[in-house]
Amino acid sequence: MTERTLIKNLAAREDGAVTVSGWVETIRDQKKVQFVILRDESGSLQLVRPRPEPDAETGKSDDIAESISALTLGSFISVSGELKHDERVKLGGIEVKIGTLDVVGKALPENPIAEDSSIDKRLDWRFLDLRRPEQALVFRIQTTFEHALRTYWVEHDFIELHTPKLMASASESKAELFEIEYFEGKAYLSQSPQFFKQMAQPAGFGKIFEIGPAFRADPSFTSRHATEFTSVDAEISWIDSHEDVMKLHEELLVAGFAAVKAKHGAEIEALFGIELTVPSTPFPRIPLAEAKQIVADRGYVVPRADADMDPEGERQISAYAKETYGHEFVFLTDYASSIRPFYHMRHEGDEGLTNSYDLIFNGTEISTGAQREHRVDVLIENAKDKGLDPEELDFYIDFFRYGVPSHGGFGMGLSRVLMLMLHLPSIRETTYLFRGPNRLLP
């Protein structure tokens, strides 16, 4: 490895010899002295070099001075030199006097994106867009958030699964299914790990989790939809109702937000102007029907024929939860069976409602959870009730024919959580490489 010191670690070092590596952020090529601002994954640093007297004959300075003058913005360089603490230096009170300079990867002179480029243009050049400190921070936060969730799961004896993304049939609606040429036949891309994470319950795994891709052939262009997204899933046995799933879900989010705040809270405040709140438990819970009434009382009647919410309704009920409970999260519970899939368990004694919930965070839905119907006869009836052919679902219903515990779980969109956590306008900002109907590149 190049023996380099991360820029963030320089301040604590004594003056003396040091090597730093990163990319060129700005150059001030003055007559008497040359300045370069170097950035690496940890911060930025002023490099300095007094320009030697020009050669009397050629009028040129020495090789290093020439090579600094020839630097292009964005080039990756490695510099050895002398670290010096000097409180007059605005950038962190330190600078490095250039001794040797090695241009490892020279950049073309024209940066194709600028501060004010559209999101679409920025996505075309995502690898440059990601150099912005706030963009890199998004993925450091993602790393910390996921690791906190997984650590919670591992400490609570969950098993990590990698369910297959190649399927013989749909896992959700047939409408948004990607079809694949699969040797002599067809396969489909998994829309969610739903069936396979449930399969772990009759397998006796008890508690499982998965963070992996899911695919929807969804032609919409909203700020919160993608054709490929990272789904955070958990499924647990021996629950009494969806309440047990919500409890798990809350605890995970608290673990995730606490870890992010502890590690990145100051940076989030500096770069996004947000003071992160670790949510308190229990999160507020409002039955969907009641939520719609609350929203109506606030003057917004959800313009839908069915029992569901719409995005404005979600914003309204979220605002209500914030005003009433001071909480950024709210569980909407007991969705009508008519707007839930056949595998959500219905209320005992009220077929019209399900043991299910959506989780709303800062105005937008981030997750759906439910207790699953594990009784084979009821499951078949519910499938028929939805106009589905139970024979087509046989491979799935089989999972429950040889014994199964009660169970439930949730699926949550990772990029949505990050978007809403950081008050960003679109999941395009919180997805490493966004995929939509018009976007497969880079």
Place this chain on the structure above:
Amino acid sequence: MTERTLIKNLAAREDGAVTVSGWVETIRDQKKVQFVILRDESGSLQLVRPRPEPDAETGKSDDIAESISALTLGSFISVSGELKHDERVKLGGIEVKIGTLDVVGKALPENPIAEDSSIDKRLDWRFLDLRRPEQALVFRIQTTFEHALRTYWVEHDFIELHTPKLMASASESKAELFEIEYFEGKAYLSQSPQFFKQMAQPAGFGKIFEIGPAFRADPSFTSRHATEFTSVDAEISWIDSHEDVMKLHEELLVAGFAAVKAKHGAEIEALFGIELTVPSTPFPRIPLAEAKQIVADRGYVVPRADADMDPEGERQISAYAKETYGHEFVFLTDYASSIRPFYHMRHEGDEGLTNSYDLIFNGTEISTGAQREHRVDVLIENAKDKGLDPEELDFYIDFFRYGVPSHGGFGMGLSRVLMLMLHLPSIRETTYLFRGPNRLLP
């Protein structure tokens, strides 16, 4: 949640009231007493109930006795009763006297698989196959192994990525590419995160990792190939050569194996008869050409026209490493350019060799790693040299046109590591749901 005690925790509890939940493994329905062996995710337990005197009129015992008699193997039940320590009980010296019994998910009477069922039959009924304790252990080991790797990465300041699996073109060979109907056009399934994990280097991320699915339309039916597999990937900036990648790779494997041995060593010995070895570092390194000579000297001439190894050659060199260095791992290094992709960096001064390696574990290749070519002009030449059209690769070559550090990384097949760690005959045993040319179900 059902307030249940995990079976593994019963031994430490005092005698008294307890609830246990799991599935029925065996039933001994005797005249005087009824026995049930119950299994949950943590172990198995004897349940017992003296049969009450039969009713004088009907000749039947009471309801609970009837319901025990009617139990089918595999049914999930919840039992409340009295825990009693009794060293005469062979199964752990404890039993639970049944007080109440709740059949939560009744199983069909005929188990479609048996101890001696073929692997193919077992995969048809994978959710039942996974109830075998050694199968569940595989996925507990997977969980521990992955978490140890991720913890290493997080502690070393790596960023976790989720690269897209939907691509506009091939990431490796065009031969094994799955094609998808993508709205009005076509998309392809990612064969590896290669291009996108490299993209993080010019993005200035420094060090990244990903564990996610990769897809190969590979028609082969060997014990080590699948059409979908979980790929463990890392990529780091500022390396001097592939040696830096191998060092990282070794440290990760040591962390993973140490964690697995600490947590599951005793169970692995009990269920698989294997004493797990945590590998020592450095792993042996043998240049490929030398390895082929060693194998030839052992009497096996690799029957290939090109410079590559074959599976028998891998077994032979692995046996050599075991005999000579007492090591289960061996790096084969410096592969010929002719058998490596265009993006592997070639030796300075010897175009014929690359800064690359394969890692062999217990006789089988589990990983390929390399330093990448980051110099645009050389990269284009190497692509041409491979008969590729650099224009088709433009979106990828663009990553390096605006500045890039030196970098490299590896990709490793998770199921292969587990298969070879546990001396299992096929990755079908170490994949949650195997996918092959003939298998998309369940």
